[in-house]
Amino acid sequence: GAGVSQSPRYKVAKRGQDVALRCDPISGHVSLFWYQQALGQGPEFLTYFQNEAQLDKSGLPSDRFFAERPEGSVSTLKIQRTQQEDSAVYLCASTKRVSSYEQYFGPGTRLTVT
């Protein structure tokens, strides 16, 4: 069965470039989360979607970060004018129901800003 997939797996960007990271959640999963994991740390919440609605974006670190899920399935996290501090692994997770706690994670996208 297909799990959560993310692409690209690795991305190198020069400072100032824009990047787009894609997440394909498990089919039929209502909830989708984005997390940022810095080196040596645990994942930190960025934003949450229930179907196509972005209900919580309290974790986005700046207005350079933007996420969307226009049809309630695939989601894209966009980072504009990347900075070195944006270097991290970006993880996507999904759950079947809004009330679920156990989240299924993708493999992540490792972003390196040079």
Next chain:
Amino acid sequence: DQQVKQNSPSLSVQEGRISILNCDYTNSMFDYFLWYKKYPAEGPTFLISISSIKDKNEDGRFTVFLNKSAKHLSLHIVPSQPGDSAVYFCAASATMEYGNKLVFGAGTILRVKS
């Protein structure tokens, strides 16, 4: 302000012995706790969870204990196997109206020696 803390960055255990991983939290609103396991270059994988109305949950070799008064939980792995070597993350959630986002600790690297 770290709401979930894993104070041991690493733990080394002999194969067949018990592994005990610890986690402390500060937010009294947390009512559900999870342990995730992570291998290099993969996303976190759900291992076991516990609701705040319980003090113990067991699944095969894995047992999670919750001490609400001390705001402490622990994961016991018995017997430990070399394949258990990974990074273990403790996570907590406060039930939300929508999307139960997870707050993670920094992780503990477990090495099981054969």
